[in-house]
Amino acid sequence: xxxxxxxxxxLIKTRGQHVTxxxxxxxxxKSVSWYQQVLGQGPQFIFQYYEKEERGRGNFPDRxxxxxxxxxxxxxxxxxxxxxxxxxxxxxxxxxxxGAREKLFFGSGTQLSVL
Amino acid sequence: GxxxxxxxxxxxxxxxxxxxxxxxxxxxxxxxxxxQQHDGGxxxxxxxxxxxxxxxxxxxxxxxxxxxxxxxxxLQELQMKDSASYFCAVSIYNQGGKLIFGQGTELxxxx
Numbered sequence: 308x309x310x311x312x313x314x315x316x317x318l319i320k321t322r323g324q325h326v327t328x329x330x331x332x333x334x335x336x337k338s339v340s341w342y343q344q345v346l347g348q349g350p351q352f353i354f355q356y357y358e359k360e361e362r363g364r365g366n367f368p369d370r371x372x373x374x375x376x377x378x379x380x381x382x383x384x385x386x387x388x389x390x391x392x393x394x395x396x397x398x399x400x401x402x403x404x405x406g407a408r409e410k411l412f413f414g415s416g417t418q419l420s421v422l
Numbered sequence: 423g424x425x426x427x428x429x430x431x432x433x434x435x436x437x438x439x440x441x442x443x444x445x446x447x448x449x450x451x452x453x454x455x456x457x458q459q460h461d462g463g464x465x466x467x468x469x470x471x472x473x474x475x476x477x478x479x480x481x482x483x484x485x486x487x488x489x490x491x492x493x494x495x496x497l498q499e500l501q502m503k504d505s506a507s508y509f510c511a512v513s514i515y516n517q518g519g520k521l522i523f524g525q526g527t528e529l530x531x532x533x
Binding site for chain 1: 452453455457462463464465466467470472509511513520521522523524525526
């Protein structure tokens with residue numbers, strides 16, 4: 308079975324631009340979460356979606372938005388990019404049985420560089 | 423606030439046992455998780471403690487003591503491939519699937 312897949316793997320943007328990151332969860336997983344990981348730090352929670360509804364939002368500005376589609380894939384959008392948005396963006400899915408609180412399956416992430 | 427503290431770096435030799443500690447300051451939470459991340463890779467789930475005590479999974483064990491606000495990950499029979507970053511994380515009551523991660527401990531295994 309395929310794991311969590313994210314695209315693109317790397318992305319270079321300039322300040323002020325917009326970016327869309329994509330994530331496909333493991334088949335059968337209905338919950339998708341997004342995390343930002345700055346080099347040398349732990350992942351920071353951005354959003355969680357379950358059954359296409361937002362279930363949680365972290366301490367990020369409104370420039371960050373996300374959505375989940377009927378097939379449970381998800382997009383993370385970031386507007387008006389800042390240099391500080393440069394990070395590894397991780398998507399994670401969780402099994403209906405275990406839940407996000409217990410076990411997350413992470414993708415390899417999208418490395419975003421803002422110049 | 424909610425925070426988790428881990429040592430930034432730990433070094434050990436192949437075949438040894440190493441313990442990575444995690445202390446936390448947080449209100450009610452469901453449990454303590456541990457994740458492993460190799461350079462530039464995806465974090466991988468290792469262990470979860472919902473209750474106090476020891477959970478064992480192969481060479482890895484994890485421990486939680488809610489009364490002491492403390493947990494640890496124990497790695498036995500260290501191998502070179504265990505060199506990675508290790509993160510503890512907690513899931514907070516009434517905050518959905520949000521996990522709060524520690525800053526991570528970089529483990530270096532030497533021959």
